[in-house]
Amino acid sequence: MNSQGASVLSLAEDIFEQAKAIINYYQANNLAIPTFSLQSSDPPTTPEYQSLQNALRTSIEDTQRLVEGPRKFLRSFAAQVYDLASFRIALDFELFTIIPAEGEISLKELADRAGLDLDRVSRVVRMLITFRFFEEKTPGFISHSSSSIVLLKDEELRCTVHYTLDELLKAAADSNISLKSTPFEADNQNCPFKTRHGLGIFEWYNANPYNASRFARAMAGATRSKLFYGLIFKVLSYVAQWIVTSTNYVGGGSGHISMTLAKLFPHLKFVVQDQDEMLIEGQKLISDEVRDRVFFQRHTFFDQQPFKDAAAFLIRQCTHNWCDRDVVTIFKSMVPGLESSKPGTPFLINDIIMPEPGIWTRLAEREVRQIDIVMLVGFRAKQRTRAEFLALLTEADPRYEIRNVYETGPLGLLEVYLRQ
CATH class of the missing domain: 3.40.50.150 (Vaccinia Virus protein VP39)
Structure with a gap:
């Protein structure tokens, strides 16, 4: 086996051992092992668990990078902008709150209540389903997944994601313009946010009370x-x-x-x-x-x-x-x-x-x-x-x-x- 194959294999073995360590942690602390069920609870936030989690995530990421190769990684990395576009549409048109906590809603009713046409809603929702946001167990009917229901139930977290994809994502897209125009300045009057929105972030929130409340x-x-x-x-x-x-x-x-x-x-x-x-x-x-x-x-x-x-x-x-x-x-x-x-x-x-x-x-x-x-x-x-x-x-x-x-x-x- 060549060195790259051995590296993938050793990483896979690491993943197995690290996954066992996480299961052992759950069992030792009498915690329910996470699943994709809607009733599954959030993972622990202790430093010990976070250390186990980071070790597993690192091995998974390294394995994926080796298996994919740099070209596929770069394509998927750059394509995240389209994933975020789907997420932003779902937030702006309140799909996370329109879909009921229990049961299903037809794509047609979802589109009507969101004020969009059926084609666009279907495309956005089905894109997000590939990331385990929402489910389509019955063709043409949408329900929440364990990931999407969090954004229905937790308004503050929903605001965190929404303001990031609204105010800051727009500003991030103009980072190069801001840095080129004032490459040696460093204050909130010479930043990508002002380049994009026309005001520094604090002045902008003063002028936009809805966004300030969401922030x-x-x-x-x-x-x-x-x-x-x-x-x-x-x-x-x-x-x-x-x-x-x-x-x-x-x-x-x-x-x-x-x-x-x-x-x-x-x-x-x-x-x-x-x-x-x-x-x-x-x-x-x-x-x-x-x-x-x-x-x-x-x-x-x-x-x-x-x-x-x-x-x-x-x-x-x-x-x-x-x-x-x-x-x-x-x-x-x-x-x-x-x-x-x-x-x-x-x-x-x-x-x-x-x-x-x-x-x-x-x-x-x-x-x-x-x-x-x-x-x-x-x-x-x-x-x-x-x-x-x-x-x-x-x-x-x-x-x-x-x-x-x-x-x-x-x-x-x-x-x-x-x-x-």
Whole structure:
């Protein structure tokens, strides 16, 4: 057997052993083994399971690449734009919500309710069926699959996918135009999003309240998807155990993280700071259970921090939206709040901490580098390494120091203090 054949065989053996390890994990934790049934639950989000999952996915991907060869891979890779077009049509015409959770709907009725002709709906749906979105068990009748029903039941996740294929996919298509026009600028006024939409991303959302509302729900959905949900609460719950009074959440979006932590830790109070559009969404989401412990305050983190006597200041997934000079301004604005609080008050920066190349597994590194390109497309900003964070903190105020770094894959935490 030639070397390529041996490599495929060894990878296939790896796949077999890794699949067994995943089954063993499910059995050891008394979990139902996943199937394509509509009742199948989401996979675990623990680091142990994610490590097993990444190992299996890597072997499957390598095997597929060797078997296919580069030419077929490149063709299918480039053709994903048409797959995404089908998905975008299904979202825009609400096919995921028109198809009932149980039972079937005829293609004719689906087309009528979507406001499209039968031919186009049939072509889009049958394209998506090849990816296990929807099923056609009875000819001419469509039902949900285990993949598509998630988008029916989870509005936030649906918003995450929809805004990505709406706002950002359009902007990504103009990335080359943006970079050619301003190759050495790096801010949200010189980015693919503005090239495509005519406004920077924040101004555009201010001018488009429907999209701003969807974006706020999408951020909640993105947080709960994949690794984010399990890891962020592991990190923040750890931190919350030694925060004893109130936490100021800067750039807090709709406040969904504060609301969840408030439920987990009844002794904590949160002040969520952001712009009006995000706070309006927060007012819709808040429950009576935490209403007296989660408060909203209109504030931009480019202005001096007005909140005093906080037990901690938290800024989560914000720095990656801004260029270096803007991040320095954000860090400078936090100084008055830290100076007005007790010595030893932490400034917590919850964001991806980029690894050096090759330190993480290939798939884990790919996930964060995909997000880094999202920042390039949407903001002409970036994800940063620990060294890059430290340089910006020092430029903002030499008294800043990083005491601890919690690197947890796609979402980490910098524990920063202002030396008194």
